[in-house]
Amino acid sequence: MxxxxxxxxxxxxxxxxxxxxxxxxxxxxxxxxxxxxxxxxxxxxxxxxxxxxxxxxVKHLPGMREIVYDEQAGLTIGAAVTMNQAARHPDVQAHYPLLAEAANSVAAYQLRNRATLGGNLCNGSPAADTAPAVLTLEGRFVLYGPAGERELPASQFFLGPGKTALQPGELMTAIRFPAPPDGAAAKYLKLGRNKAGDLSIVGVAVFGFSDTTAPSSYRFRIGLASVAPVPLRATEAEEALAANPPDEETFALAAEKAMESASPIGDVRAGAIYRRAMVRNLTLRGLREVWEQLRKA
Ligand SMILES: Cc1cc2nc3c(=O)[nH]c(=O)nc-3n(C[C@H](O)[C@H](O)[C@H](O)COP(=O)(O)OP(=O)(O)OC[C@H]3O[C@@H](n4cnc5c(N)ncnc54)[C@H](O)[C@@H]3O)c2cc1C
Missing domain, CATH: 3.30.43.10 (Uridine Diphospho-n-acetylenolpyruvylglucosamine Reductase, domain 2)
Incomplete structure (x- = not known):
């Protein structure tokens, strides 16, 4: 012992x-x-x-440290890949910059050399910085258990603070991401007490792409951290963005709806009212930045 x-x-x-x-x-x-x-x-x-x-x-088990990208199949990233490895990998940077940005926002450099994606997600913290990116990129978790392997959408994994859909005897081996839509743009905005590495007060991921099936011709996905018992997608805000032209009025409406989807607690990092207001502000800022990238593309 x-x-x-x-x-x-x-x-x-x-x-x-x-x-x-x-x-x-x-x-x-x-x-x-x-x-x-x-x-x-x-x-x-x-x-x-x-x-x-x-x-x-379990870090050394097969596939746990691998990053494999295929244009059609997308990205498979082992659960034991560290934040620094994910943030610096050329395929992650080129095709999933949102994930690279989120991984790079975790704590400080030294900690990112140890901290893994799988650990961040399996911990089940509402503040997990990679969770909003994984949710908006529509990641799926590869889970291995007594009955063999199964895949679960990230949207079904987080059940409450510290609670996940992992069954007894199950462990996460990898995270899979579909190939991103052409010309997609994204931004992760993290508000913390300092820039030196702290859990977020609020984390907002915005992912946008053109889509002719949407009335507005664009779709945006919004992921939130630290503002509810679980990391979540702001789906009502996303619907408003798909239905209305991508302009300041729509972005303000969507930011308001994102704020309404938050149900934060107050803690040592920030009060609940402040957190809700910051969801609105960061969502608005994220939408403007992503729209700017989409317009330039
Ligand atoms: C100083 C400090 C600053 C931090 N700052 C941040 C921050 O800014 N943002 C942030 O999101 N987090 C932060 N964290 C939290 C932590 O560093 C991250 O959540 C990290 O990614 C956890 O990964 P790990 O590999 O260390 O996980 P571990 O500590 O090894 O594991 C975490 C949990 O997940 C379980 N687990 C691990 N792997 C698996 C698996 N494959 N299958 C099933 N269960 C598994 C473990 O049993 C454990 O319960 C911080 C922590 C510290 C100490």
């Missing part, structure tokens, strides 16, 4: 296969936790929030 000041004792187990990892997780239930970068896990253990007896290292 390993013992550290401030940390409860635990066994470190390096899983040999996905099957073994899944069986160990199923067998030990809450007493075992998958370990990626440990930046969330160890903080919660240190604070006594959780006391797992087994930390199951």
């Amino acid at each position: 390993l013992s550290r000041p401030g940390l409860s004792s635990f066994d470190y187990v390096r899983a040999s296969t996905l099957n073994e990892a899944s069986h160990l997780l199923k067998e030990h239930g809450e007493a075992a936790r998958p370990l990626m970068g440990g930046t969330d896990l160890f903080a919660r253990m240190r604070d006594g929030v959780i006391r797992p007896q087994i930390l199951l290292d």
Whole structure:
């Protein structure tokens, strides 16, 4: 058993296969936790929030650290890919700049060398910076469990603070993204207490592209973090944007609707009223920036 000041004792187990990892997780239930970068896990253990007896290292398992891009199939990014790896990968930068931007907004450089995409998402925090990007890019999670592999849309994964759709014995192995529409534009805006790396007060991802099936000829997707029990899409705002011409009036209406979809709490970082107002402001700013990119394209 390993013992550290401030940390409860635990066994470190390096899983040999996905099957073994899944069986160990199923067998030990809450007493075992998958370990990626440990930046969330160890903080919660240190604070006594959780006391797992087994930390199951799964970072090295097949596909966990791979980034594979195909023009037709899109992007598959392993759950153990770190924030810095995602943010710097040429295919992510070229085709999914929103994901690169979101990954690069997490904490500080040193932490981004440890923190993984899978850990950020499986932690189930409403403040996860990569969640709004994953939601607006319509990512799907590859989950491996006792019954084999399944894929789940990101929109069905987040169930509440710290709660996800992961079943007993399941772990996330990868995130898949469809090929982005031609000429898409995007922006992630994060408001934090400082620029040196802190959880967001509000995070807003805006993704836009031309679409002749929409009455306005454009579609925009909006993802929000830190303003509800789960990261979410502002669907009513998105509908208003698809139905009305992309101008200042529509953007203001959509920003208002995005604010209405937020149900934040007040905490040490900011009050609820301030957070709601910032959803409106950041959404408006994001829409203007994305529209500017679309017009120039
Ligand atoms: C100083 C500091 C600053 C931070 N700033 C930010 C920030 O700006 N933005 C932000 O979003 N987050 C921030 N965080 C939180 C954290 O760093 C991120 O959420 C990080 O991405 C977690 O990844 P990890 O690899 O360290 O996960 P871990 O800590 O290893 O795991 C997190 C949780 O997910 C579970 N898990 C991990 N991998 C899997 C898997 N494959 N399948 C199933 N469950 C799994 C673990 O068991 C654990 O419960 C910060 C943390 C610290 C300590």
